[in-house]
Amino acid sequence: MPYPHQLGFQDATSPIMEELLYFHDHTLMIVFLISSLVLYTISTMLSTKLTHTNTMNAQEIEMVWTILPAMILILIALPSLRILYMIDEINDPSLTVKTLGHQWYWSYEYTDYEELCFDSYMVPSTDLKPGELRLLEVDNRVVLPMKTPVRMLISSEDVLHSWAVPSLGLKTDAVPGRLNQTTLMSSRPGLFYGQCSEICGSNHSFMPIVIEMVPLKTFESWSSLMT
């Protein structure tokens, strides 16, 4: 979950998000190295009294500072594409959950067996219990079994929305008339928060998403309670 003065990503909950964290560390390290090299070069050039005025050609250095950046870009592109293809791997979901964006709440449908559907509105700040998160809590959470691949189908009933849960590395646009699929797989139980990520009107900031990952038995008893 997010916390005040947070600088980095939230802890990863899915294997894909773990990979994304590693990739981000790898790429950011490259960025820091290049930036510090450039900063050093600039500061050295600005603080020296030496001059050099007779360069006519610079074939060797031009080769170096063309080939080396190309190799660095490949070094970034390969892990990036690896993760991209990993996200698209064919898996065998055990459950399908549909989520529909409305102005300004999400509704969820579990229709594999019985028809279970409910709306998920944000809890107003005046109704929060002690310890609950402002603008992030909802009345009905999306309860899902952990450690199982879940097919999420996301659409909208009115305007564009986007269903995002950062700790699972998920963000999928909710487009009216279109059904977008993403796969959800949580490695651990817990509560995972997200917010609508596509501007959709006055209460765009007030339609959060809360996923409650529980063991399979708990999920089964919850779903039989809800239907």
Next chain:
Amino acid sequence: MLGVEAQKPPKGKWTTAPFDPRFPNQNQTRNCYQNFLDYHRCVKAMNRRGKSAQPCEYYFREYRSLCPISWVQRWNQQIQDGTFAGKI
């Protein structure tokens, strides 16, 4: 006949809609719509031959898993009104 409640299949080994290689990408709109069409075409063909619609249950469960309830209700209403655009 067209209501979802009347067509609920008995509990079997169904978990959820399996991966369909005809629709491998993110956009699953056609997957939902195709299964809806296939179900109704299957029922129509079986009824025409006087056979049971039991084999059509697969398509029913597929579209029920994949399609948003509001879409199914709208399409069923259109079928009842005779304004459904798909070929059944």
